[in-house]
Amino acid sequence: DARVTQTPRDKVTEMGQEVTMRCQPILGHNTVFWYRQTMMQGLELLAYFRNRAPLDDSGMPKDRFSAEMPDATLATLKIQPSEPRDSAVYFCASAWGAGTEAFFGQGTRLTVV
Amino acid sequence: KNQVEQSPQSLIILEGKNCTLQCNYTVSPFSNLRWYKQDTGRGPVSLTIMTFSENTKSNGRYTATLDADTKQSSLHITASQLSDSASYICVVSPYNQGGKLIFGQGTELSVKP
Numbered sequence: 001d002a003r004v005t006q007t008p009r010d011k012v013t014e015m016g017q018e019v020t021m022r023c024q025p026i027l028g029h030n031t032v033f034w035y036r037q038t039m040m041q042g043l044e045l046l047a048y049f050r051n052r053a054p055l056d057d058s059g060m061p062k063d064r065f066s067a068e069m070p071d072a073t074l075a076t077l078k079i080q081p082s083e084p085r086d087s088a089v090y091f092c093a094s095a096w097g098a099g100t101e102a103f104f105g106q107g108t109r110l111t112v113v
Numbered sequence: 114k115n116q117v118e119q120s121p122q123s124l125i126i127l128e129g130k131n132c133t134l135q136c137n138y139t140v141s142p143f144s145n146l147r148w149y150k151q152d153t154g155r156g157p158v159s160l161t162i163m164t165f166s167e168n169t170k171s172n173g174r175y176t177a178t179l180d181a182d183t184k185q186s187s188l189h190i191t192a193s194q195l196s197d198s199a200s201y202i203c204v205v206s207p208y209n210q211g212g213k214l215i216f217g218q219g220t221e222l223s224v225k226p
Contacts, residue, residue, distance in 0.1 A: 004156075031212055043157070043202070043216035055211045091156050098212030099144050099164075104156030 002026045004105035006092050012111045018080040021108045023092030024073055032075045033093040033102060034060075034067055043091070049075065050097075082112045116140050117217035119203050125223045130193055134220045136186040136203030144212075147204040148177050148188045151219070157202055160188070193224045 005024040013019055025032050033048040047057035052069040060067065066078045079086055089109050095102040117138045126132050138146070145164050149157035161170040161177040163186075169178045174191045190197055203217040
């Protein structure tokens, strides 16, 4: 069953707490994207990786957000400390190279109170 | 100004009717233009991918067109079904930026019986 898996599906946390979101890309895909979706902004690119190396993380607030790929089967997005304005749905997507279809996970709905 | 703009923001049609969604973009040069469908609470799913040299691409009842000269694309849905109710998002991938995707705000389509 080839699909992008994200955990957790939902997360409610208090302001100031650390949040870690995980993504398992489709096996064999070498490109991983992290997006954030809000009603106001739509889908915004936070960061993306090719062969586990970050290609672009300019969309990510560097002071509190960090994205890594410890290995080819796991991508993480961490927020520390979290703030209420971080409340959104965070999507991970994977693809093989550039110009090919990107497959999205189901998203992690984050609520920071 | 958004690099990818879609219209209308929302649309209500009756089941069985056709509709056309519009996308204007300023991203240039670009590698490809995609249309995604996003059901409520789920990740986006790719409908079509067109390179800059393609004019049209079909996927069942969905037909996308691309005019690279005017930087416009459209998504035509034929014989709409209730299950077509979703957000339709136009996405442009800039040339030589490693597969980066720039999303429009989407058109919210509601198909009524």
